[in-house]
Amino acid sequence: MKAAVIVFPGSNCDRDMLVGIEHSLGRAPEMVWHKETELPDVDFIAVPGGFSYGDYLRCGSMAAHSPIMREVVKKANQGVSVLGVCNGFQVLTEAGLLPGVLMRNRSLHFVCKDVHLKVEDDKSIFTNKYSHGQAIRVPVAHHDGNFFAADDVLKKIEDNAQVAFRYCDSDANVTDAANINGSRNNIAGIFNEKRNVLGMMPHPERMCETPLGGTDGKPMFDALVEALS
Amino acid sequence: MKATVHVTLKNGVLDPQGKAVEHALTTLGFEGVGEVRIGKFIEIELAEGALKTKENIEDMCKQLLANTVIENFDVEIIE
Numbered sequence: 425m426k427a428a429v430i431v432f433p434g435s436n437c438d439r440d441m442l443v444g445i446e447h448s449l450g451r452a453p454e455m456v457w458h459k460e461t462e463l464p465d466v467d468f469i470a471v472p473g474g475f476s477y478g479d480y481l482r483c484g485s486m487a488a489h490s491p492i493m494r495e496v497v498k499k500a501n502q503g504v505s506v507l508g509v510c511n512g513f514q515v516l517t518e519a520g521l522l523p524g525v526l527m528r529n530r531s532l533h534f535v536c537k538d539v540h541l542k543v544e545d546d547k548s549i550f551t552n553k554y555s556h557g558q559a560i561r562v563p564v565a566h567h568d569g570n571f572f573a574a575d576d577v578l579k580k581i582e583d584n585a586q587v588a589f590r591y592c593d594s595d596a597n598v599t600d601a602a603n604i605n606g607s608r609n610n611i612a613g614i615f616n617e618k619r620n621v622l623g624m625m626p627h628p629e630r631m632c633e634t635p636l637g638g639t640d641g642k643p644m645f646d647a648l649v650e651a652l653s
Numbered sequence: 654m655k656a657t658v659h660v661t662l663k664n665g666v667l668d669p670q671g672k673a674v675e676h677a678l679t680t681l682g683f684e685g686v687g688e689v690r691i692g693k694f695i696e697i698e699l700a701e702g703a704l705k706t707k708e709n710i711e712d713m714c715k716q717l718l719a720n721t722v723i724e725n726f727d728v729e730i731i732e
Contacts, residue, residue: 481717481718482720485717485720489716489717517722518720523722524722525720525722525723527666527667527669527723528669528670529669530667530669531669532669532670532673570667570669572666572667572722572723573722574722577722606667606669
């Protein structure tokens with residue numbers, strides 16, 4: 425698998441993403457600066473977390489129009505696998521690769537803690553090493569992770585089974601108490617219709633080694649490496 | 654010449670910041686405070702002769718200044 429991680433001014437999880445990928449792949453992905461106008465020939469692109477362009481105007485809005493994102497959109501439309509985590513998820517929605525938008529958390533607080541996610545899909549290239557209905561534990565760290573889509577868009581997302589993960593308790597019960605940011609239908613991560621693009625607020629790349637608190641994020645990168653190598 | 658743009662949340666979209674401000678105003682003792690909604694006000698200086706149509710500014714709103722999933726915009730050109 426040939427992988428690239430996009431780096432914007434203000435990205436701060438780009439190295440976490442590099443290490444997470446490297447752990448499963450055995451070698452480092454290419455780091456691609458936002459001003460580049462071409463992507464190397466890759467099978468997998470990660471858009472990392474952080475505060476791209478200082479989150480000016482709206483989270484992810486400036487990054488979505490950077491030169492490299494035009495290439496990312498082109499590659500995604502050609503079927504290349506793209507993962508956006510946290511700010512990366514916000515960038516992918518602003519770039520039009522994923523539906524909906526990430527709004528300010530319901531509590532207005534920055535939420536930084538481990539959360540449980542119910543795996544809703546175990547067939548995609550990203551999630552096939554998980555089991556449907558399983559609860560995995562990964563960290564979140566965001567202020568604007570409150571997933572919103574209008575009723576008709578939300579219905580389409582649900583009808584097409586585009587939800588990858590929902591916030592849940594440790595027994596995989598999807599409850600309002602477990603909804604850390606007020607997301608509609610507890611949505612923590614979604615696919616595009618073709619299921620080659622995944623955006624999620626929680627950070628699987630930060631849960632790939634036991635010394636860092638757990639390994640529930642690692643199966644995602646293992647699955648990608650297996651499918652794309 | 655300049656353009657002014659108001660970006661506001663669509664009806665029905667939850668505005669947690671507006672809710673917090675509404676609560677704070679009531680706590681400060683201001684009576685009769687109803688729903689508070691927070692938006693953005695953007696001023697754009699325009700070179701004479703260029704970009705002077707409302708459609709140009711509306712394109713800016715659609716492409717960058719507003720996220721039309723959750724926001725409405727209102728453009729005004731000031732000579």
